Amino acid sequence: MMAIADQGSLEGLTGSIPSTMQAAVYRGANDVRLENVPVPEIGPGELLIRVHTCGVCGTDLKKIATGSHSAPRIFGHEMSGIVAAMGEGVRQFKLGDRVVVFHHIPCGNCFYCQHKTFAQCETYKKVGCTAGFEPSGGGFAEYVRVMDWIVRRGTILIPEGVSFEEACFVEPVNTCIKGIERLQPSAGETVLVIGQGPIGILLGSLAKRVGARVITSDLYEQRLTISKDLGLENSIDASRTDVIRAVRILTENRGADAAILAVGGNGLIQVALDAVRPGGRVLLFAQTVRGEAIVDPAAICVDEKTLLGSYSASVDLQEASVNFVMGREMNLERLISHRFPLSQSLEALDLAAHPRTDSMKIVIQPGSSWPTPKEAHQ
Ligand SMILES: [Zn+2]
Numbered sequence: 001m002m003a004i005a006d007q008g009s010l011e012g013l014t015g016s017i018p019s020t021m022q023a024a025v026y027r028g029a030n031d032v033r034l035e036n037v038p039v040p041e042i043g044p045g046e047l048l049i050r051v052h053t054c055g056v057c058g059t060d061l062k063k064i065a066t067g068s069h070s071a072p073r074i075f076g077h078e079m080s081g082i083v084a085a086m087g088e089g090v091r092q093f094k095l096g097d098r099v100v101v102f103h104h105i106p107c108g109n110c111f112y113c114q115h116k117t118f119a120q121c122e123t124y125k126k127v128g129c130t131a132g133f134e135p136s137g138g139g140f141a142e143y144v145r146v147m148d149w150i151v152r153r154g155t156i157l158i159p160e161g162v163s164f165e166e167a168c169f170v171e172p173v174n175t176c177i178k179g180i181e182r183l184q185p186s187a188g189e190t191v192l193v194i195g196q197g198p199i200g201i202l203l204g205s206l207a208k209r210v211g212a213r214v215i216t217s218d219l220y221e222q223r224l225t226i227s228k229d230l231g232l233e234n235s236i237d238a239s240r241t242d243v244i245r246a247v248r249i250l251t252e253n254r255g256a257d258a259a260i261l262a263v264g265g266n267g268l269i270q271v272a273l274d275a276v277r278p279g280g281r282v283l284l285f286a287q288t289v290r291g292e293a294i295v296d297p298a299a300i301c302v303d304e305k306t307l308l309g310s311y312s313a314s315v316d317l318q319e320a321s322v323n324f325v326m327g328r329e330m331n332l333e334r335l336i337s338h339r340f341p342l343s344q345s346l347e348a349l350d351l352a353a354h355p356r357t358d359s360m361k362i363v364i365q366p367g368s369s370w371p372t373p374k375e376a377h378q
Pocket residue numbers: 057058059077078171172
C-alpha cells in the first residue's frame with residue numbers, strides 16, 4: 001500500500017519509513033506522555049506526512065486540561081511537513097512536497113454544505129488526520145496519516161520561500177479572519193484589541209489591513225514590543241495606564257468604535273464595553289470557557305452597544321487565509337517565542353498552559369532534528 005520514496009525536494013527525509021515513532025500521547029486529563037507508537041498505515045488516496053512543525057493551540061490545551069475527550073489520543077492540528085508516502089491513486093502530490101494540512105474539511109455536497117453551514121456537515125465533524133488512536137489531529141507526532149477527503153480538499157502546497165513555521169499559521173489566521181469578518185471594522189474606524197498574544201496581534205494586523213485605526217493593550221511590555229515591531233504602533237501598557245481613559249483620550253472622549261477581546265477572562269468584558277462608544281461593538285474572541293459574567297445591561301440597551309462572538313475557523317475563508325500566509329503579508333515567525341523538539345513536547349505543552357511574560361506562539365518541531373535540505377542532498 002505504501003509507496004516508498006526514492007526522490008523528492010527533501011530527498012533523504014522520505015526515504016525509509018520506520019515502523020515506530022515518537023508521539024505525545026494524551027492519556028486523560030492533564031496526562032500527556034511521550035511514547036513510542038506505531039507509524040500509521042495509509043490506504044488508497046491517503047498521504048503519510050512527516051511532521052516538521054505543529055503549533056500548540058489553546059483548544060489542544062483546553063482538551064488536555066479538562067479531559068473533555070476520551071483517551072488515548074494524539075492532538076496537534078496546526079501542522080506542516082513533507083509528503084513521506086502516498087497511497088494508491090494519489091496524483092496531485094509527489095514525495096518530498098512541503099504541505100500544510102487541515103484537520104477538518106466538509107464534503108461540499110450535502111444539504112448543510114449547500115446551505116453553507118459547514119460545521120453541521122457529517123464529513124466536517126470527522127477529524128481527517130491521525131497519528132494513531134481516535135483521529136484528533138496527530139501533529140504532536142513524527143508522522144501523520146491524512147485521509148482521502150483531506151488529501152483532496154484540505155492539503156495545500158507550501159510555496160518556495162515560505163517556511164514550515166509560517167505555514168502552520170494557516171488555521172489560526174483563518175480563525176482571526178473569521179472574527180474580523182464578524183466584527184466588520186471599516187476604514188477609518190478605531191478598533192481596540194485587548195491582549196497582544198499572537199492571536200491579538202493577528203487580529204490587530206487584520207483590522208489594520210481593512211483600514212481601521214488599531215489601538216492595542218496588554219499587561220506585558222514584551223508583547224507590546226513585538227506588536228509594535230509588526231506595525232501596531234498605538235499601544236497602551238495596561239500595567240501602568242488605565243485602558244478606558246487612554247482610549248477615550250485617543251477618540252475625542254467617545255470611546256473606540258469596536259473592541260476585540262483577545263485574552264481570556266470574563267472580567268474584561270465590561271472593560272471592553274466601557275472602552276467602546278455608544279453604538280459600538282465588542283467581539284469576544286477568547287471567552288471559550290463556559291461560565292457567568294457581569295455586564296451592565298444598560299450598556300447594551302441604553303447605550304446600544306453590541307456583544308458579538310466568533311469561534312474556530314471557516315472553510316469559506318480557507319483561501320483567504322492561505323493567501324495571507326503564503327503571500328507573507330506579515331512576519332509570522334516573529335509571533336513564535338518558543339520552539340521545542342518533539343522529545344520536549346511535554347515541556348512545550350506545560351509552558352503553553354502556563355504562559356510567561358515572554359510567551360507568544362509555542363511550536364513543537366519534530367523537524368528540528370532533520371538535516372537541512374542542503375545536508376539531505378549530500
Ligand atoms: Zn488551532
